[in-house]
Amino acid sequence: MSNPLNLSAPAGEPSMDYSREFDFPVSDVFRAHTDPELFARWIGPQDLTTRIDVFEPRTGGAYRFVQCRGEDEYAFRGAFHALRQDDFVLQTFEFEGYPDVVTLEYSTFTELPGGRTLLTGRSLYPSVESRDEFLGNGMEEGMSSGYNQLDDLLASLPTEAPEGRE
Template identity: 35%
Template sequence: MESIRQLEEWQGLRGINRVWEFGTPVETVFRAHTDPLWLARWLVPDGVELRFRRWDARTGGAWSYTVSTAGEDWTFYGSFHEVSEPWRIVQTVEAEADSHGPVLEVLDFLELPGGGCRLEAIAMFTSPAAREEVGGSEDDGGLGRLTALLSEVGTLSSHSR
């Protein structure tokens, strides 16, 4: 199954709702969001370095990483408010140098008929301006890189059977 992307921006509100579907099991897509080795492979574009400062993917845990490119560094951090494997992640996301404040993100991993995964993501921002800044990004949030990783993992697991 090919990945799909659906983006719905709530006009006048502070949220973005995104939906993706993968032909990969829920557990695998969930792991791609909680395992730092997998996350590092798809979260940032090629040529960008991702350094984890902290990663504790559990309810009550926290995370922080630095992204580096062309001599510039950006640090991001947040808290895991809920990690219910393999169905849900609720977390905050914030950039150290950002004046817009935190984003509340809810990721729901739903099983599709045939064993695929539907990932529904809701992001709530502190202001419409903050939503516009992120919503206008040219990066697709790593969807292409995530799809490639899931395809590679699926190929490897089918060869190991």
């Protein structure tokens, strides 16, 4: 059973906070967020396929990916403003279908006992209305589906040995 996504969108505030636990080490969860091949395998709803056009997970880097369902395509882009290995990502996020609605997203990766991870995040929107529009278009379900796929992906990957051990 997957861990639940906890999402909070306070009334009257143009923000959203979320958290999700993973039964995998921080290094694996962080890698799945910053490795383009892994990212494409889990992001978004299960019925979408993802193509990565640009993915430069470094301070000052950019990204763009396109998700497809049949003939329909949904493109997303942004910039990485700060990355700290296995700890923190600060980036912008824009759905090209809603131009001029750019969010600022913070993600923190925290080690939990037993080799587990707590992912916490905050998204800041330009308005309450833009946040509510994303939520109304299934964002929470898409995030939950993506994180469930991330669980499955991480379970299928070999874990990296700690430095200095084979």
